[in-house]
Amino acid sequence: MTELPPLRDVIARHGLLADKSLGQHFLLDLNLCARIVRTAGDVTRGTTIEVGPGPGGLTRALLEAGANVIAIEKDPRCGALLGELADAYPGKLEVIPGDALKIDAATLGTAPRRIVANLPYNVGTELLFGWLENVTAFESMTLMFQREVALRIAAEPGTKAYGRVSIMAQWLCHVEIAFDINPRAFTPPPQVDSSVITLYPRPAPLAPANRATLERVTASAFGQRRKMLRQSLKSLGGDAIALCEAAGIDPTARAETLTVQQFCALANVVDGLENARDTRG
Numbered sequence: 001m002t003e004l005p006p007l008r009d010v011i012a013r014h015g016l017l018a019d020k021s022l023g024q025h026f027l028l029d030l031n032l033c034a035r036i037v038r039t040a041g042d043v044t045r046g047t048t049i050e051v052g053p054g055p056g057g058l059t060r061a062l063l064e065a066g067a068n069v070i071a072i073e074k075d076p077r078c079g080a081l082l083g084e085l086a087d088a089y090p091g092k093l094e095v096i097p098g099d100a101l102k103i104d105a106a107t108l109g110t111a112p113r114r115i116v117a118n119l120p121y122n123v124g125t126e127l128l129f130g131w132l133e134n135v136t137a138f139e140s141m142t143l144m145f146q147r148e149v150a151l152r153i154a155a156e157p158g159t160k161a162y163g164r165v166s167i168m169a170q171w172l173c174h175v176e177i178a179f180d181i182n183p184r185a186f187t188p189p190p191q192v193d194s195s196v197i198t199l200y201p202r203p204a205p206l207a208p209a210n211r212a213t214l215e216r217v218t219a220s221a222f223g224q225r226r227k228m229l230r231q232s233l234k235s236l237g238g239d240a241i242a243l244c245e246a247a248g249i250d251p252t253a254r255a256e257t258l259t260v261q262q263f264c265a266l267a268n269v270v271d272g273l274e275n276a277r278d279t280r281g
């Protein structure tokens, strides 16, 4: 095992006071960091992309497990500290300073690629939606979110947590909730519980559909989640009842009862109607 000074000492030496605007809650318990890495499976092949290494607890665990890590960190104060970590593991850690929202993770390093990250909660969902754009570039994504968001990503139809993010994530990935982490494990502790989840991209989406149309249909249906589809889908601009019937769906159903496949069926009918309208001119 590589001998490194305790994380708390490194943080103190570099004066790294947590910055709330960057969603900084540091995980200093190296056993928990190692548990996240174990959840990600075999990290020795290809590239492991970490977003937001901060003081590098999770990064240490990844390196210790034999990963080749490319880490993207927005906070320039972490540069020197992460540089020391890179020196301790020559050739194994590349740090990219910058905003992960503006960097295409799907092209970093070599395949197989996986993402392992304790995400900044303020941009966690936005980052996930970005990675879903090119999801087959990754073999897995092991991510820590605030528990409520993790539950939404993994939610099943018929539950309160089920919504837009559940459909888009599950359409493209198999989702597993791994374990929860108590706020006290972090410095400073966040107001909320956290959960680690793994998303395994499917070789092909659960059912065929155009992504943009599926996003439009789910946004419309869940825009008024308490309303029946015959009402909520009116915002798509056509005859909502005819749309549901053409997709074989009860127009009096509510969005949260529909499966991902049923949303895909709705999206396909919308596309069919719009294409027919375009052809007629």
Ligand code: SAM
Residues within 6 Å of the ligand: 022, 023, 024, 025, 026, 027, 028, 051, 052, 053, 054, 055, 056, 057, 058, 059, 072, 073, 074, 075, 098, 099, 100, 101, 118, 119, 120, 121, 123
């Ligand atoms: N991985 C560290 C840990 O587990 O202790 C830190 C996790 S902390 C919850 C989130 C990290 O993401 C912080 O280091 C923060 O500076 C960084 N961060 C915030 N927004 C970012 C962005 N848009 N791109 C890259 N890093 C970001």
